[in-house]
Amino acid sequence: MNKIKKNKLWLTVVGFGIVIVIILSLILLNQNKAKPESETISFQSSVKASSSSQKNRDEENQKKYAEKAEKMKGHVFGIGTKAQFTNWNKQQFIEWAHQYSLLNEENKHNASTNFGTTTTISNDSLDTSALDEVAKSVISNDFKSISYFETVKDFNKAYPTVNPDDIKK
Template sequence: MWLTVVGFGIVIVIILSLILLNQNKAKPESETPSFQSSVKASSSSQKNQDEENKKRYAKEAAKMKGHVLCTGIDDLYYTTWSKNDFRNWANNYNSLSKEQKTKASSNFGTSNTRSNNSMDTETLDVRARNILNDDFKSLGYFETVKDFNKAYPRIDPSNLQ
């Protein structure tokens, strides 16, 4: 009888040990090394893809001609205006009366028109001041697509409108 009780006890202890061992294998901590290696592989793959994109965008930008006006990540435009055209516009704009400035607008050589009476966050006054201060960087103006690509290597230059 004692042997039967001891035998059942040993079997129960073995079963409980196996259940406990399976639970330990299912814990997230036991999966950490495989998860970390998966994250590293994914990160490495993304980094390689980013580098390939940068190279492709640089080659593409080197072939493209024209001036670029970048007023935001989604507002990328070819512009027909040179720096001199911007300076002429700024001088003409500053010669306007206050009432004329309120109604003023310009497309800056792009397909998009900006005006003082719109909901734009940057008024034409600020743009004119920056142009006259030779601050074309804050205007988002680039003389070449290659210059634009140097400033924004992760943006596909084919997105220019």
């Protein structure tokens, strides 16, 4: 009887020991799963899927924008980072550039124009570079540097990610 009690005690201690070892093993396993190294693969696959999805959306948008641009009429002139429709054609830009280049220095400082848009560009009393650069580019037939496009389609080719509906009228 004494031997059975000792064995029960021994079996109980061993049983508790096994349960504790199992619990500690499970805790350690959970900690290993929570390590950044184990999450990296999952994160990378998530980023790839998101990137692929965004790329597909961008391509679809570019196709839509190209279709819209094909149907739209007008000339586009870029002022700073904004694109605007202009009622000027290339010939009007060339005529303006030649007239501007004939101005004396004093008149150049007070010059301003809107290039057929709703925004006016002016030289100030100290700096004539705003209009000088446009005139030089037009005279040298470099319309790309002043962001002038004869058609919305040409604008879309240069900026395929810009929605043509966002061009200011």
